[in-house]
Amino acid sequence: MAPTRVALVGAAGQTGSSIVEGLLEAGDQFSIVALTRPSSITKPANGNLKDRGVEIRSFDLSGPEEPLVEALRDIDVLICAIAATDQEAQIPLATAAKKAQVKRFVPCAFITVAPPGRMMLRDWKEDIYNHIKRIHLPYTIIDVGWWYQISYPRLPSGKIDYVAMNVPTLIGDGNVPSALTDLRDIGRYVAKIVVDERTLNKYFLAYDELLTPNQVVEELERLSGDTIPREYLSEQTLREKIETASKLYETDLSQAFLKASAEYMLSWGINGDNTPDNAKYLGYLTCKELYPDFQSISYTSYLQEVLDGEAKPVYEDNEEIRSLTISLRESMDGKA
């Protein structure tokens, strides 16, 4: 069988990198095209991808439509994994994909499960989903829960500061379960989903484990032998954060990030949106039903990597997000 030709926008990002790895791991099943801004073609990251068999193709999403359509003519599956704030760029992308008769578009979802009207970040995506539906473009929307990599607190010893993002972990009473996924598993799920006819024109939740924040902290304590101080962030604090940030964010990017972060925490930590049961209620298929034999990375083994000093930090090259996360932590401190 001829390989499925998959094109990816955002191959260099956190999610995009995982997707490239997942597709490469599947071997001859895929031929992979990284659609790349003309100005980025010569970046070292693209050289590395090229060495591994990925075709680097110039693609200017801010340019005219016709070259976009031409660049997509031979593509079976188009996947988009771009920054949260760039979602609108998918309008011309989807329109070009429709004209090029792409067989499946995987828009930039890749977040936690939530209904419309709950989180600004998700509502930006909803606008894209609705555009896709209006032009009748075949699609699969893939959400992935919350990453293992940003799910746990630091240890008092400082031992895991090299990798822990240090975002608040204990939301509400810490007992609301939430779907968690190792960032590295995302691409391996995607490689299965995009060639599966059952997932066409469907929403899909790919996740590894369903855990409460209290379970996360207890597991980290068990593995490390440390005692972690409990700092619970209340619903009221989150709501106040969201309200304050909503007023300020249009002129201050760090406020947008704060608003989005607090909305995430309220959604998965208080409302309980990010569960397989809620996903099914909202019409999603899930990986546990479709791929029961998938060998996912366990949460315990990931934490052990962290403790062994072998985990890889996320957003390592993204100074903006790393500094925003620090400001998030500071703004939340003492507010629990």
Added chain:
Amino acid sequence: MAPTRVALVGAAGQTGSSIVEGLLEAGDQFSIVALTRPSSITKPANGNLKDRGVEIRSFDLSGPEEPLVEALRDIDVLICAIAATDQEAQIPLATAAKKAQVKRFVPCAFITVAPPGRMMLRDWKEDIYNHIKRIHLPYTIIDVGWWYQISYPRLPSGKIDYVAMNVPTLIGDGNVPSALTDLRDIGRYVAKIVVDERTLNKYFLAYDELLTPNQVVEELERLSGDTIPREYLSEQTLREKIETASKLYETDLSQAFLKASAEYMLSWGINGDNTPDNAKYLGYLTCKELYPDFQSISYTSYLQEVLDGEAKPVYEDNEEIRSLTISLRESMDGKA
């Protein structure tokens, strides 16, 4: 088995009446409650329902929440079929249903299939659907295509003026298929859907036949022996109507109706949204898969009733809608 207790808001309307008939036809399977404005309790229509075994229960949607919750405590299935312009009243209704632990809410859908962002009327409903999803209320959204009763043109002889709504029939080139349903079948579908576990938390399209406007006109000519002049309404005319009406409708109700009507025609007549294939693409189940043995009223037999002088006009008691329809016709005349 104990009967399923179904409560209905809007039992006196066009869709509501069909639903009551459908539930009554199913016999002992249902016990039916008509939730009625306190000021309407003594209306003759409610007296008639009471004589047929329907419980009339006072229900003030504009009042406080607690009595709403109390009135819904014993209800299994809550169905809402209210005016297009009253959709917002479903926010407190859904919230009360959640608190009363209603097992299934059927919000006021009952229109053609279309994606979000295509029609103002549908987008008002989308806001309700999203509220339902945020409060995790079990639901079924039932769309029904376009009614047989408003689907055909008048005859030059005037013979069917007693019943024909005379809205434009031939949209675009008249070749786009659209799902059509006899208004009387809606309730019979609803009676099946609301007790079917497969339809829980799903979108559902109930329709009788898939026909193009040209097929409609040809069938009416064949049965009547008359020749019907072809007046095709172009996409451009519809788009101009929508644009003009959009600017004026906030201060002029007839413009809102005109905008909504033109958007309907553009959606089913040009975009081809109102088909079973598109419904499936959008995630709907359809009656042809789930109820293949359903004895629907055929379009031909309905037209024969019309020609035999035995059809019943719709909106007979609703002077407002009938006069708006006349103004719609006048505004479209000569614009084809």
